[in-house]
Amino acid sequence: MDTFTALGEPTRRHILEILAGRNGTAATEIYGNFKATPPAISQHLKVLKAANLVRVEKRGQKRIYFVNPEPMKQLEKWVRRFAAIKEEQFQRLDSVLERMRLEDSNAPMLPFEQTDE
Amino acid sequence: MDTFTALGEPTRRHILEILAGRNGTAATEIYGNFKATPPAISQHLKVLKAANLVRVEKRGQKRIYFVNPEPMKQLEKWVRRFAAIKEEQFQRLDSVLERMRLEDSNAPMLPFEQTDE
């Protein structure tokens, strides 16, 4: 997933924010939102296109850009795994560490060692 | 939100994957998963910490890292806006273009010309 790299740039995120909630935005219109030159923005659009985050439609001499929802859905799925981690987990660990520290000051290792992959 | 920049790097994402679903992982353990040198990983951990994506806990001479769920929740929220964009929107666009084409017979182009790549 190249999505992350594409989103790792503020300008590109801003472009997506502009596109969101609109039914297509011409390149010139996008350019207008930035102080950077059109070529700069065009290159960002190219990256977003390569990451499949946007799609383009030719209409005359204009290129109309749209957000592509699919990769966003996948990203959401990826993120959810982490978002789902509970505070509870930290609480539990905190108390375990506390207990171990009190019980055995020699205890050198981790309380949990779940070698997954 | 500096979250995106932090996630824009594959190694850092991998670190998060390692941390996910575990109740704390010591730095050395993390290092073991990569061919890069400890300093390299340590610097990535620093970035993740700065982005508040992980938190650290000192235990003796070890540093135990945990995923921080809050920024992930926010990210999920951000992404959802885009993921939520419905096909419906495209449908609507279809009809708009259709209308424009009918109104202006000079309009030369196709409504959809999927320039993919």
Add this chain to the structure above:
DNA sequence: ATAGTATTTCACTATTGACTTAATTAAGCG
């Protein structure tokens, strides 16, 4: 055809950032 507008590609510079080795801080142990 010629000019004009929309957008991108080219070629280049400057900056950022990821990695490395070496040195440093800090804790545990004989």
Add this chain to the structure above:
DNA sequence: CGCTTAATTAAGTCAATAGTGAAATACTAT
């Protein structure tokens, strides 16, 4: 205390990338 282990900071290199101006492409209109 001196040695080892854990982890980080420092300093420097190299590659990736974002930005710029200029040229190119492509469509529209006169």
